[in-house]
Amino acid sequence: MANGSALQCAEALVRKNGASQPNESAEYRKAREALMVEEIDLRRHIARVAALRRTLPPGGEVKGDYQFMGEASSVAGANPVGIAELFGDRDTLFVYNWMYGPKRARPCPMCTALLSCLDGNADHIRQRIAMAVVGLSPIERQIAFKVERGWKNLPLYADVNGKFSKDYHAIMKDGTDTAAQNVFVRRDGTVRHFWGAELGFETADPGQDPTTPPDLMVLWNVLDLTPDGRGTDWYPKITY
Incomplete structure (x- = not known):
């Protein structure tokens, strides 16, 4: 990953990006580019957390009678x-x-x-x-x-x-x-x-499940891309 001091600001990257979608309105493009700035910041924050995780000092030696x-x-x-x-x-x-x-x-x-x-x-x-x-x-x-x-x-x-x-x-x-x-x-x-993973119910935000981001569940990551999101009254089942 590039050194943080060399990273361009997210707004500049969005201006260079030039993405658009068929038949979109000016209102949509403005809102989408504002969201893209947040997406870039989120991507960078996830990368920073992963880098910090890799610098953890040696953890406790495993000594238990594990079978x-x-x-x-x-x-x-x-x-x-x-x-x-x-x-x-x-x-x-x-x-x-x-x-x-x-x-x-x-x-x-x-x-x-x-x-x-x-x-x-x-x-x-x-x-x-x-x-x-x-x-x-x-x-x-x-x-x-x-x-x-x-x-x-x-x-x-x-x-x-x-x-x-x-x-x-x-x-x-x-x-x-x-x-x-x-x-x-x-x-x-x-x-x-x-x-x-140490985040639990004590560290969860109101209305949120106690997950450790980034979430390993592909299911939730896909639903987060949709207008209705994860919802509040639905969970996966073993069979449908």
Whole structure:
């Protein structure tokens, strides 16, 4: 990314852009160019946040007794693996905890929608980093839902003893499982936490869901482009 001091002001870029749409009015073009200034500023702010995230100092060393049962080891008598095995040959690991604990009859529809997006991009993601989807249900139950959804590329793991999910904020105080995003790094054989999504209900703005931007959900990003937006009374379902 270019040095911030060398960036042209957003208004100047808009003037150079020269975009227009068929049959638009002068009123529309004026409003659209004002919006474009905000879009440029937003793009730059997202880039600044990502750059700041990359400068985080080393996080806490991962020391817990974490045990995962993966799809390949789901046969009877197989032993669980530790977090180091989730890295494979990569040095960075993205973990998504989904809401599909043993007490849930069906997984969370929001998690399902997000994981459907990640499934389509998993092969691309794994060119650079490792990825794991962790749930509290037995691995056989998670695999059955994966087959039902037609997911092909998501590496599923069961948190055998629940300690990872508890430590990394995928279990709420009342014991209910919740979604969580965490990134880990491995340097010189030591696994450390790098970043975790920490924005929750306490930091949410009025009328907004507690999300960590930029939102991983393609669904919401597409709806944000439309005149009615996300709406206030609609959420995705597993089936329609």
